Amino acid sequence: xxxxxxxxxxxxxxxxxTQTIYSYAYESQPLSIxxxxxxxxxxxxxxxxxxxxxxxxxxxxxxxxxxEIKNKEDFKEAFVxxxxxxxxxxxxxxxxxxxxxxxxxxxxxxxDPTI
Numbered sequence: 143x144x145x146x147x148x149x150x151x152x153x154x155x156x157x158x159x160t161q162t163i164y165s166y167a168y169e170s171q172p173l174s175i176x177x178x179x180x181x182x183x184x185x186x187x188x189x190x191x192x193x194x195x196x197x198x199x200x201x202x203x204x205x206x207x208x209x210e211i212k213n214k215e216d217f218k219e220a221f222v223x224x225x226x227x228x229x230x231x232x233x234x235x236x237x238x239x240x241x242x243x244x245x246x247x248x249x250x251x252x253x254d255p256t257i
Contacts, residue, residue: 173227173230173231174231175228175231175232178224178227178228178231179228181224182221182224182225182228185217185220185221185224188211188217189217189221226238
């Protein structure tokens with residue numbers, strides 16, 4: 143019984159360690175301006191094609207990195223994520239923070255201290 147518990151705890155530890163390393167490696171991938179720019183262009187073209195043809199996202203979507211988009215909310219989330227990654231890639235974090243604090247973008251701010 144002790145041996146089984148030890149083996150189980152070692153396996154769980156190895157699994158947790160592997161997951162931690164994987165998630166850290168995913169988050170620390172270098173940002174590519176060209177890749178984010180290309181993805182944003184693909185997203186814009188996808189949305190234009192969907193609007194002009196009046197189809198769903200699955201009908202007009204090519205096989206690409208943006209294949210997880212199923213509806214308008216998925217599109218919005220993907221677009222914002224890649225736009226923010228693009229801003230990060232060009233080093234525009236301070237400019238973004240300054241713009242969000244501007245009075246005309248007050249609707250983007252909340253009183254929530256986590257922002």
